[in-house]
Amino acid sequence: MRQLRLIERPAWKALVAHQRRVGRCHLREMFAADALRGERMVAEGADLYLDYSKNRVTDETMALLQQLARECGVAGRIEAMFSGESINSTEQRAALHVALRAPPGERIVSGGADVVPQVQAVLARMASFAESVRSGAWRGHDGRTIRNIINIGIGGSDLGPVMLYEALRHYSRRDLHFGFVSNVDPADLAEATRGLDPGETLFIVCSKTFKTLETLTNAQAARAWCLAHFRDEAAVKRHFVAVSTNAQGVARFGIDPANIFGFWDWVGGRYSTDSAIGLSTMVAVGEEHFRAMLAGFHAMDQHFRHAPAQHNLPLLMALLAVWNTNFLGVESVAVLPYAHYLKRFPAYLQQLTMESNGKHVTRAGAPVGVATAPIYWGEPGTNGQHSFYQLLHQGTRLVACDLIAFCQQLDPPGDQHDMLMANLLAQTEALAFGSVSDPQQPWRDCAGNRPTSTILAPRLTPHTLGQLIALYEHSVFVQGVIWDIDSFDQWGVELGKVLAQRIIAELAPHEAAPVLSHDSSTNNLIRRYREQRTQRQA
Ligand code: F6P
Numbered sequence: 001m002r003q004l005r006l007i008e009r010p011a012w013k014a015l016v017a018h019q020r021r022v023g024r025c026h027l028r029e030m031f032a033a034d035a036l037r038g039e040r041m042v043a044e045g046a047d048l049y050l051d052y053s054k055n056r057v058t059d060e061t062m063a064l065l066q067q068l069a070r071e072c073g074v075a076g077r078i079e080a081m082f083s084g085e086s087i088n089s090t091e092q093r094a095a096l097h098v099a100l101r102a103p104p105g106e107r108i109v110s111g112g113a114d115v116v117p118q119v120q121a122v123l124a125r126m127a128s129f130a131e132s133v134r135s136g137a138w139r140g141h142d143g144r145t146i147r148n149i150i151n152i153g154i155g156g157s158d159l160g161p162v163m164l165y166e167a168l169r170h171y172s173r174r175d176l177h178f179g180f181v182s183n184v185d186p187a188d189l190a191e192a193t194r195g196l197d198p199g200e201t202l203f204i205v206c207s208k209t210f211k212t213l214e215t216l217t218n219a220q221a222a223r224a225w226c227l228a229h230f231r232d233e234a235a236v237k238r239h240f241v242a243v244s245t246n247a248q249g250v251a252r253f254g255i256d257p258a259n260i261f262g263f264w265d266w267v268g269g270r271y272s273t274d275s276a277i278g279l280s281t282m283v284a285v286g287e288e289h290f291r292a293m294l295a296g297f298h299a300m301d302q303h304f305r306h307a308p309a310q311h312n313l314p315l316l317m318a319l320l321a322v323w324n325t326n327f328l329g330v331e332s333v334a335v336l337p338y339a340h341y342l343k344r345f346p347a348y349l350q351q352l353t354m355e356s357n358g359k360h361v362t363r364a365g366a367p368v369g370v371a372t373a374p375i376y377w378g379e380p381g382t383n384g385q386h387s388f389y390q391l392l393h394q395g396t397r398l399v400a401c402d403l404i405a406f407c408q409q410l411d412p413p414g415d416q417h418d419m420l421m422a423n424l425l426a427q428t429e430a431l432a433f434g435s436v437s438d439p440q441q442p443w444r445d446c447a448g449n450r451p452t453s454t455i456l457a458p459r460l461t462p463h464t465l466g467q468l469i470a471l472y473e474h475s476v477f478v479q480g481v482i483w484d485i486d487s488f489d490q491w492g493v494e495l496g497k498v499l500a501q502r503i504i505a506e507l508a509p510h511e512a513a514p515v516l517s518h519d520s521s522t523n524n525l526i527r528r529y530r531e532q533r534t535q536r537q538a
Contacts, residue, residue: 006368006370006484007370009071011070014067015065015068022056023327027054027056028432030056031433038053041057041062043313045311045467047296047458048467049455050316050317050453050455052316054431054432054451054453054454055320055323055324062310062319065322066309069309069315069318069482072482074481077477077481079305081098082098082108082305083109088486088488088489090363090489091486094111095266095268095488096110096115096264097267097271097274097275097473099115099266101274103295110266115264122262123294126282127282129283130279130287133146133176133202134173134283139238140238141230142199145200147176147177147197147200148179148201149204149280150179150181150202150222151178151180151204151206152181152203152204152205153180153182153207153215154182154183154214154215155182155212156277158180159348159350159351160278160348161273162344163273163345163347164278164465165280167344168284168465170410171284171286171462173284179192181218182214182215182218184217184218198229198230199229199230201239203239204242205222205240205243206277208244209245210242210244213500216253223254236254237254237256240253241255241260242259242261261276262276263277268488270352270356273348273469285462290462292466294466296465296470297470299463300314300466300468300470300471314472314475314477314478317453317471317472317475318475318476318478318479320400320453321479324400325372325373326370329398330400330451331374331397331399332375332397333374333376333399334378334392334400336402337381338405338420338424339406340380341410343380345468346377350377353373353472353476354375354376356373356476356488357373357476359372359480359492360372362485363485363486370483378402381423381427392431393431394446394447401431401451401452402452403428403453403455405456406457406459424454428452431450432449434446503526506526507526
């Protein structure tokens with residue numbers, strides 16, 4: 001029998017009809033009609049608390065969304081992911097990031113082998129390496145200890161490490177300096193190495209494929225920077241380590257095979273921050289904190305796999321995202337951490353959400369037929385309040401917001417944290433309920449009825465951070481299941497890479513400039529660049 005398209009499913013049709021009835025209902029009315037709404041529309045998983053009562057949903061909306069999840073086979077797909085099935089269908093591989101945080105002794109089979117012992121073996125090697133750097137036992141080429149650690153990578157091999165480092169800075173070694181280089185713009189590496197002593201600097205080159213243009217270019221430039229100082233190839237072994245699935249590529253670069261930390265093709269780049277890609281984090285915070293973070297990821301994995309649907313945080317967040325996107329016309333989600341340490345979390349989520357679900361065809365290759373991933377963006381509160389919140393409150397677009405906060409302050413006592421939290425609470429109130437309008441002063445009018453979800457945890461720890469990341473990973477997965485897309489491939493990024501390779505050759509200095517055969521705009525831009533580049537050098 002032909003599989004029903006999403007818009008043909010009974011629950012979808014019921015949601016369309018339901019939206020016509022409740023879509024215009026204001027949150028003011030919903031709260032007025034139900035005194036316990038704010039206590040009922042909440043869920044807890046591990047240490048995270050989700051208040052979704054300020055979304056424009058009723059109990060019936062949630063019941064229909066749950067029915068949609070059942071009709072789309074979400075439960076079965078969750079089991080398929082956890083049991084290592086080849087759910088990344090276009091690349092014919094498993095998406096087994098849950099194995100990265102499985103405790104020793106758990107059995108997860110992929111390709112006929114239990115992968116947990118392999119994961120644990122790499123973790124043990126990471127721990128021993130991290131400890132040697134932290135203790136000073138690891139020496140540079142001229143015998144000095146390492147004080148600077150620079151991660152070179154891009155996409156998942158950068159956004160994960162830098163987000164984790166910033167998020168866990170409170171727990172990190174303050175006498176070690178960490179830098180992150182991703183952009184092929186030479187300014188990135190130049191600024192990251194400015195003033196550093198090569199003899200005290202260690203590069204961690206992170207690339208799943210070890211083929212990515214930006215990372216290999218930066219790694220070569222860093223190598224040249226190091227060798228300009230040492231003038232001895234042997235220095236590479238003491239100042240470069242790598243994290244990759246491509247051991248041969250790394251060895252060709254000259255990195256000692258003993259200093260390659262591996263992972264597996266069943267770990268997607270944007271799902272890799274808790275693999276060896278997190279090596280810089282382990283050096284920063286130590287093995288114990290890193291393992292606590294993995295335990296946090298695992299706690300959310302367990303919650304996702306076993307908690308009943310009505311209380312399942314990733315499932316609820318995914319269903320709300322589908323409702324907001326497909327039934328309320330929300331096109332973007334602002335991620336607003338009221339925790340400055342999470343300042344890179346929105347950037348990290350951009351890759352996780354948009355590279356995963358920014359897709360237009362189903363797994364079978366048919367048009368999805370409805371909107372998929374909204375645009376994710378954000379800044380920490382309260383900074384954003386003085387920049388783009390105006391649009392959230394009074395703009396013509398409906399933006400859904402995720403507000404994230406921790407109840408306990410990490411840094412010295414005082415009432416500053418209360419101010420931060422008061423601002424978060426005020427914003428969720430203002431966005432939901434707006435202000436009473438004065439027809440004489442419409443410019444003051446805040447209509448409210450803007451959907452927000454609030455995520456609270458007791459304290460920002462490695463453990464709660466792991467839970468938070470896994471919450472979003474699994475929410476993204478469920479959204480992909482509902483839209484019936486492959487959340488684990490990224491074919492859309494390939495075209496630009498191929499075209500760039502061709503243009504790189506055309507920009508190289510030639511005696512006679514090559515004939516250009518692009519469109520008139522690209523040809524013209526290339527000519528102008530060539531011209532002005534030469535003028536600047538003259
Ligand atoms: O171009 C997209 C991408 O493939 C991401 O999915 C990935 O995280 C990034 O590039 C980096 O890839 P690699 O780790 O193989 O260098």
